[in-house]
Amino acid sequence: VFLALRAGLFNIGVEGQFLVGGLACSATAIAVPAAGLPLGILAGMAAGAAWALPAGWIKAYRGGHEVISTIMLNNVAGLMGAALVAGPLKAPGQESATTAMVAASARIPNLLDQERLKVNLALLVGVVLVFVLGRWLKKSVAGYELRATGANPTAARAAGVDVPRVILRAMTASGAIAGAAGAVMVLAFEGRFYQGFSAGYGFDGLGVALLAAGQAWGLIPSALLFGMLNKGGTAIQILGVPKGITYVLLGLLILVVAAIRYRKEASRGD
Numbered sequence: 001v002f003l004a005l006r007a008g009l010f011n012i013g014v015e016g017q018f019l020v021g022g023l024a025c026s027a028t029a030i031a032v033p034a035a036g037l038p039l040g041i042l043a044g045m046a047a048g049a050a051w052a053l054p055a056g057w058i059k060a061y062r063g064g065h066e067v068i069s070t071i072m073l074n075n076v077a078g079l080m081g082a083a084l085v086a087g088p089l090k091a092p093g094q095e096s097a098t099t100a101m102v103a104a105s106a107r108i109p110n111l112l113d114q115e116r117l118k119v120n121l122a123l124l125v126g127v128v129l130v131f132v133l134g135r136w137l138k139k140s141v142a143g144y145e146l147r148a149t150g151a152n153p154t155a156a157r158a159a160g161v162d163v164p165r166v167i168l169r170a171m172t173a174s175g176a177i178a179g180a181a182g183a184v185m186v187l188a189f190e191g192r193f194y195q196g197f198s199a200g201y202g203f204d205g206l207g208v209a210l211l212a213a214g215q216a217w218g219l220i221p222s223a224l225l226f227g228m229l230n231k232g233g234t235a236i237q238i239l240g241v242p243k244g245i246t247y248v249l250l251g252l253l254i255l256v257v258a259a260i261r262y263r264k265e266a267s268r269g270d
Contacts, residue, residue, distance in 0.1 A: 001209035002219055003177060006137060007170035013055055013070025014178040015202025016077030017048040021179025025186045026193035027089060029102040036106025041183045048179015049172045050075060056171025066171065074202075083197045089193075098194035105170035115146050120237040121190040127220060134216030146170055178202065204230075210254050213261055226250065234250035 004011035021044035028043035029036030051073060058064035086097035090150050112119040137143040148156040149166045181201070186193060208226050212218035233246035 001174065001205040002212060002216065003133065003146075003218075004170055004174040005209055006150050006214070007146045007167060008153065009056075009059065009167065009171055009174070010067050011055075011070055011171065011174045012050070012067050013052060013073050013173070013202075015198060015200065016070070016074035016184040017051045017175040017178035018078045018185075018198055018202045019081050020051045021045065021048040021182030022186050022190075022197055023047070023084065023089075023182070023193050024179070024184035026099045026102060029106045029187065030100050033103040033106055036103055037108065037187060040102070040106060040187055041180060044179040044183025044186075045176040046179070049176040051179070052171050052175025053168075056168045056175075059171065060167040081193070081197070081228050085193060085195055091192075096194065099192045101191045102186060106187060108184065109189065118190045122184045122198065123212060123224070126184075129214055130219050143170075178205075207250055207254060211257055213257050225253075 001011055001014050009153040024047035025044035029040035032046045052070075053092050055066050055069040056075060058069050059066045082097065085099055091098055091100040108120055110118055111122050111124065137147060145156065145166050146169075148159065148161055149170075153163045156166075156239050182198075185197070185201070190197070204226055208219060208222045211222040211225070228266050229246040229250060233243040236245075237243050242263050
């Protein structure tokens, strides 16, 4: 979501891209257990990129709004995934709609595995990739073109940037990252794909990206905050406090951050 936002795109379709990435990863890792880890991640990335490609092409070359196209693709991904795990990809002997479990050799290992604390290698990789993304955006020509397109596509076009191509690549790359996240969910945590695989992680990504306020490193505390409130909201239900209070807090935080950013931008304009 963050990468698309930097290009001026609102990728609401991360949820669907996450789902198809997890589905493709699970099917690939089960079919080729010997190379399930690398092939599963590559399959997830390819599926997520392919799912984002139509919306990116429509936006870049036909002027269609990406919010509408990605929302519709979310529904298609959810229904397609449910149909496949209830049909041809369903594990033999299972009553629920789920694939078979991925082989242990294809799973991403835990760095720390205790009763009350588990830290998977995927977390460390994710943190490193955040800083790689931030450096790429600031130091590379492609990153500059992406930021310029997001800031002012008219000015970017006047400076010689191929704006439609940048938009298409940004949306496709955003989908590839979402697909990789779905693959990681399979290989690091769930071990399978099933109906109801995502608890709205793609939509949570929208809030995380918005709260990061345009800074790649801001994704880390933002994601940590979302995770803490999500888990805390489940815990306080035992005390009779509605879990929905966490969404109220997150909404207020996003509004405050947006207001501060808007004020800064307004002062720069003055």
